[in-house]
Amino acid sequence: MKKTKGRQKIEMKKIEETNRRQVAFSKRRTGLFKKASEICVLTGAEIAILVSSPGGRFFAFGHPNPDVLFDRYLNNNNKDYATTNNITRADTGATKNSTLPLPTINFNQHYVEFSRELEAEKKRTETTPVSSGGSCWFDKPVDEMDMEELQRYLCSLEELKKTVLTRTDEVMTINKSS
Amino acid sequence: MKKTKGRQKIEMKKIEETNRRQVAFSKRRTGLFKKASEICVLTGAEIAILVSSPGGRFFAFGHPNPDVLFDRYLNNNNKDYATTNNITRADTGATKNSTLPLPTINFNQHYVEFSRELEAEKKRTETTPVSSGGSCWFDKPVDEMDMEELQRYLCSLEELKKTVLTRTDEVMTINKSS
């Protein structure tokens, strides 16, 4: 007689039931960090991971240290930070990793940063005039983007969509309560 | 007669042979990003990953966008928590420093990871309320929109997303054939 059903195949879509989703997150986050740790040990790679849980908490993994990698990446990849940060941070070279839950982030700040990025996107594609009738600013430039731009573009879209959906929920709530 | 030896158990220490280490890194990095993607889809978490290969190249994964998460984390961390002792960081303290020649990002690889994410994104069945409308939507703050405007906004977002995804497929095809 089998004691449990064992592992079941699940669909790759959002788990709606809260408890199941919570458990899955906890287990898989552990698994993810373990995998990362193994890669570091086996290949000598450096890895940093940020995870923002559905509940809004931050988890970070870093080998050797998350901040160092983030800084290096941002300084190298994003010009906006290059002027404000110098790479003189403490690097360890030691073989330790950290798992730390951090408190919730400020949503307003999130929005501000998001808006700033959208502004950048806007400037990048401002060749198209903003008119109220037909084509918008995004129609043409997309064809001329390279992969890097496309990635940023799409990610920005996802962010924007989230913002809009959030706002939608707000409006619906207000309408219902009033 | 067995055709291969199948998967073998390996010791959790650095792989000394260059080729084996290289292959392991490649495979496991792919696996790591896939795991991360799955967590995002299943639980709605936000994840950003930085990997610096033994060869010194950067690989990034981000859902929704690595930069945004890194930025949020660094700002949040430096501003509010650097002075508190609540967080025990696994920081070992040595200092390596100096102005290292930073490795350049391999956009091809970057793209590959991105396209994986896109596949997951495509497969995901997401709620997308839609009504028709095509006026230019980008100038107005989301916070001031009413329900009708929000719906048009979402519609436009979906259209734009389609355009970007189409363009992404084009680029992908080009890259593969060359």
Added chain:
DNA sequence: GTCCCTATTGTTAGTAA
């Protein structure tokens, strides 16, 4: 560096604390 192929190891869904 990536992809294919298998046999094998490793991860995790369901469930209950």
Added chain:
DNA sequence: CTTACTAACAATAGGGA
């Protein structure tokens, strides 16, 4: 949010292209 248990599923070491 984390953890223990077990059976089933998924990732991957080797080896070769």
